[in-house]
Amino acid sequence: MPDSIVGPVADPAALRDYDALRAELAGVVPADRLITDPLRRLAYGTDASFYRLVPKLVVRVDSEAEVSAVLAACRRHNTPVTFRAAGTSLSGQAITDSLLMVLGDGWHRSVINDDGSVIKVQPGIIGAEVNRRLAPYGRKIGPDPASIESCKIGGIAANNSSGMCCGTHENTYKTMLSLRFMLADGTLVDTGDAASVASFRVSHADLLARLDAMGRRVREDEALANRIRRKFAIKNTTGYSLNALVDYQDPVDILAHLLIGSEGTLGFIAEVTYRTVPELADKASALLLFPDIVEAGRAACLLNGGPVAAVELMDRASLRSAKGQPGLPSEIDSMGEDVASLLVETRAVSPEALRQNIAAIEGLLAGVTLLRPPAFTTDAAEYTKLWKIRKGLIPTIGAMRQTGTSVIIEDVAFRIEDLADACHDMRALFDKHGYPDAILMGHALAGNLHFVFAQDFSTQDEIDRHARFMDEMVHIVVEKYDGSLKAEHGTGRNMAPFVELEWGKAATALMWEIKRLLDPANLLNPGVLLNTNPRLHLENLKPLPPAHAIVDTCMECGFCEKMCPSHGMTLSPRQRITGLREIARLTALGDPATELRDLYDHHAIDTCAACGLCATACPVGIETGQLTKALRGKRHGPRARTVAGLMARHYGAVLAATRGALNLAAFAAQAVGPKKVASLAAYARKLSGDRLPHTGPNLPEGASMAWLKDLPPPTATGEPVVYLAACAGRTFGPAVEDGESDPLPAVTLRVLERAGFRAVVPDNLPNLCCGLAFESEGMKEAADAKAAEMEAALKAASDNGRIPVVMDASACTQRMKTYLSNRLPVKDLVEFLAQDALPRLTPTPQAEPVLLHLNCAARKMGIDPQAATVAKACAATVVVPERVGCCGFAGDKGFVEPELNDHALRFLAPQVPAGCEAGYSSNRTCEIGLADHAGVPYRHLVYLVDRATR
Known part of the structure; x- marks a missing residue:
């Protein structure tokens, strides 16, 4: 292994230099947000x-x-500090071997004016979440990077990210x-606060005069200036x-705009006020x-x-990498080896205006050779497939690489008239x-290529081969086309050695002057964006x-991190993979x-919910929960x-014993x-060293099995449906103070009968299980044995x-599906209610507001x-609460690792609306933890249908 690849775990002796800094910060930042362990x-x-650089101290602020306290301590200890938002940076600007300051939970506030034309937003909010908050106004923020579902405002501003539609404007x-x-x-x-600006003009008159x-x-x-x-x-x-x-003459305006795109090297961005842009509802796309x-x-x-909102270039290699993905035309396989594509989107204020746009675009294309006529679609489901292909190209290519290799993503721009050459x-x-196998793609209207x-x-x-490629690429972009070496991904460590080559000595000297003026001690993300080391881009390789x-x-x-309930408490899916890779690397070295x-x-391992939501955000579908189960x-x-085998064979007895214990607790x-x-x-759990299970105030009673006696006879009227009451609903009844006394199966039977269905229950129901409880612990043999038993029943x-077969716990339905x-069609009770039961019922909506939890399996x-x-x-x-995804209860984790449930639901309680009657979901164990944290009962959605259709 060459010297340029460094082992990521720092020498423990080097940590001693940070002891005093950590001790000083301990008086300001809680201990759990001062991270020093090597993992x-x-x-x-x-x-x-x-x-890859490994920080010696991570502080979540x-x-x-x-x-302010961290910056003051860093000044006193002469310690460099790097700011971090989501860490989706592609150029190495969000890493450090010193102190890493990471945005914690306190940066999610936004304020929208009356018509949505202006939004004031803190740096910790994911870009797509900002757009969801603006959606009711028909507005959005201008920047639209492909990573907008994962990157945060802090990074978007610090890198001056753009994207597919926003161009340079x-x-x-x-x-x-x-x-x-x-x-x-x-x-x-705060440049939006006159008093703040006035005070700053006095306190920093010299700095502003120099600017x-x-x-x-x-x-x-x-x-x-013209350059x-x-x-x-x-x-x-x-x-x-x-x-x-x-662009600006007022030095305050100059300073504020210098911070945009400065990658945290000039200051910390605490809030951005945006002029929003229209989000036109009528859209059409064509490949x-x-x-x-x-x-x-x-x-x-x-x-x-022309009337186009986005034009995305994808070369033959890009199209080949997306082969088989939904939305990609199959005939591409039979086309020539040089075929290329443009993914075009047009937007308008009305359907008629949209039709006019499409006609205008087709007219513009009359002068070029197309392999098939333009086929615009206004079907959101169809064009979403096309854009999902484009947005996922980089990680998709990453997944196709040979194991052990890195993904190189460069980001250059040319004048559009130079793009083809x-x-x-x-x-x-x-x-x-x-x-x-390199691919070329990019935002064609902006002359912006990613390769x-x-x-x-x-x-x-x-490494030397890569260095030769980079040198020649840089000279082509700069000397032949006078283009940009970094169009939208930020300079970072990747292009810092080439800034002077692109800009020339005078402009680069100006940049160094700015850096020294605003950060004279060179403590803010040093070495990023500006660096005199000509080989920086070849060092500290991951x-x-x-x-x-x-x-x-x-x-x-x-991209996975926003989905993970343990992210910010222990590790995220990405971080689990990083840790495992390092263990594997060290093991290979002995x-x-x-x-x-x-x-x-x-x-x-212990604090992973194994919920699998990470796979829904991963462009290549990696489910880190599967890794956890395997480990x-x-x-x-x-x-x-x-x-495990004994429990599986005597499962009915295990559940009966559990119901008995629950009834004792209920008594x-x-x-x-x-x-x-x-x-x-x-208190007992604490005395036991956390060996006893956690039980909250909403621990359920043992579920009564009396409902089995109330099953309709085979001769009863009604359309038959096989009802599989999952083991959670057969074990956990309502909580003592729930207000509902009937267990889930009894309520389900009532609603089915009301809708004209006759429930049929499989034989040997008390012993049936889908195997999920065993699968989540990596007991595959026991899990599959139980699933096979259920399949036969x-x-x-x-x-x-x-x-039809209906199951009443979404997690179990998903496991069996x-x-x-497809050997046997199975529906979740939620699906059945929406598609089959409600059309036969006439619900009367209740006035009291309710909470809805969209659990992992349902998603x-x-x-x-x-x-x-x-x-x-x-x-x-x-009300579907924001920032509440996986609840972290994860079957048994709410009992054995309750901190995971606490962390996952830390944003729930403040969002419970006044007068809320209850919350609803479709997994009984999830509902236990949700009720504890919301302060109102949570039940299966069928309870709400029962109430509304009585």
């Missing part, structure tokens, strides 16, 4: 780039006061109305936003196919200025340096050794990695497997109150699928819209 420092040392720089920021000296400035003089000097230098204007006429994030010096990329480039030039030159460059290829960094020869077949295709993009393994057990399985010895709760029992149980009861693989099966449909039919007000 999590390693995990936070990863962003989406191919670089929740307020401006904490940011709707990025943060152009749509920012004001900025709230903190300088390296701790000064907080003013700098601006005057640049504007008076006609050659330099800056030309450079920013196309997308450009190489170096600082020097256009601030020619246009051309004989080669040059013709596609010609078409892009013709479309420039530049594409041709780039393809020749790939062939020359041995990258035949992606796999690179092996395991030998010095391979090792990606094989770790496990389930996750080896991961490129650590971080190091047992004992400390990392011990930490990994708790932070990665749990490896921990189990023969004795544990024997016990105590009725005697002294649920909260008192929960308090005593918490369902086939018999349903006459081999002739009679996966296991059965993975895609039935969450149906859950919302059912809820809205039965209640006048339905």
Whole structure:
């Protein structure tokens, strides 16, 4: 392994230098947000780039006061600090070997004006969430990076991200109305607050005078000023936003706009006020196919200025990588090896205007050669498939690379009239340096190309090959086309050595002057964006050794993190993979990695909900929960497997014993109150060293099985349906103070009968289980044995699928749907209610507001819209709380790792509406934890249907 690939775990002796800093911060930041253990420092040392540095201290900050305290401590200790939002950065700008300041939970506030034309937003909100908040106004923010579902406002502003539609006219720089920021000296400035600006003009008169003089000097230098204007006429994030010096004269405005795109090297961005842009409702998209990329480039030039919102270029290699994905035309396979495409979207204020746009676009395309006529679709489901292909291309290519190689993603821009020739030159460059599988794609209207290829960094020869490619690529972009080396991904470490080559000595000297003026001690993200080391882009390269077949295709993009209930408490899916890779790397070197393994057990394996939601956000569908289950399985010895087998064979007895224990707890709760029992149980759990299970105030009673006696006879009227009451509903009844006394199966039978159905229950029901409880612990043999047993019972009861089969726990339904693989059709009760029962019923919506929890399995099966449909039919007000995804109860985790449930639901309670009657979902165990944290009962959605149709 070459010297340029460094082991990510720092020398423990180096940590001693940070002891005093950590001790000082402990008086300001809670201990659980000061991270020093080697596993999590390693995990936070990863962003989406191919670089790796390990911070010596990670601090999760929740307020401006904490940011100020950290900056003050760093100044006193002369310690560099790097700011981090979502860590989706592709150029290595969100990593450090010093102190990493990560945005915590306290940065999610937004304020929208009356018509939605202005939004004030904090840096911790994911970009797509901002747009969801603006959607009722028909507005959105201008920047639209492909990672908008994962990246945060802090990163969008700090990198001046753009994207597919915003071009150079709707990025943060152009749509920012004001900025709230903190300088390296701790000064907080809000350019939207007159008093703040007035105070700043007094306190920092000298700094502003120097900025003013700098601006005057640049504007008076006609050659330099024109150079800056030309450079920013196309997308450009190489170096600082020097256009601030020619676009603005007030030094406060200059300073605010210099911070945009500065990658955290000039100050901390605490809030951005955006001028929003219209989100037109009428849209149409088409995938246009051309004989080669040059013709596609010609078409892009013709479309420039036409009624198009986005024009995305994808070359033949891009299309090949997306083969088989929904939405991609199958005939592409039979087309030539040079075929290229443009994905075009047009938007309008009305359907008629949209038709006119399409006609105009077709007219513009009359002058180019198309392999098939344009076929625009206005079907949202269809065009969403096309855009999902485009947005997922980078991680998709990452998943196709050879294990152990890195994903190289470069991001350049040209004048649009040079795009076709530049594409041709780039393809020749790939062939020359041995990258035949590289793909070219990008935002054609902006002349913005991304190229992606796999690179092996395991030998010095391979590193040298990459260096030669980079040198030649840089010269082509800069010297032949005068383009941008970084169009929208930020300079980072990746292009810092080439800033002067692109900008020239005078402009680069100006950038260094700005850096020294605003950060004289060079403590803010030093080395990023500006660096004199010509080989910086070849150092601190991230090792990606094989770790496990389930996750080896991961490129650590971080798209998964927003879905994970343990993210921010222990590890996210990306961080679990990072940790496992490091353990694998050390093991291959003969190091047992004992400390990392011990930490990994708790932070990665024990506290993973294994919910699988990460796969829904991953462009290549990696489900880290499967990895967790596999690792749990490896921990189990023969004795544990024997016990699991015994439990599986005597499952009915196990559930009966559980019901008995629950009834004892319920008896105590009725005697002294649920909260008192929960308090005593918490004390007992603490005394036991957390060996006893956690029980909250909403611990259910044991479910009565008396409903089995009330089943309709085979001769009863009604359309037959096989009803499988899952083991959770057969075990957990309502809580003592729920207000409902009937168990889930009894209520389901009542609703089925009311809708004209006759329930049929499989034989041996008390012993049936889908196997999920065993699968989640990695006990695959026991899990599949139970699933096979259930399959046989369902086939018999349903006459081999002739009679519909309905299951009442979404997690169990999802498990059986996966296991059965269409051998037997199964519906979740939520689906059945929406599709079959409600059309036969006449619900009267209740006035009291209700909460709706869209659990993991419902989301993975895609039935969450149906859950919302059912809820809205039965209640006048339905609230789906923001930032509440997987509840973290995860079957038994709410009992054995309650901190996971606490962390996942930390945002729930403040969103419970006044007068809320209850919350509803479709997994009984989830509902236990939800009720504890919301302070209102949670039940299956069928209870709400029952109430509304009585």
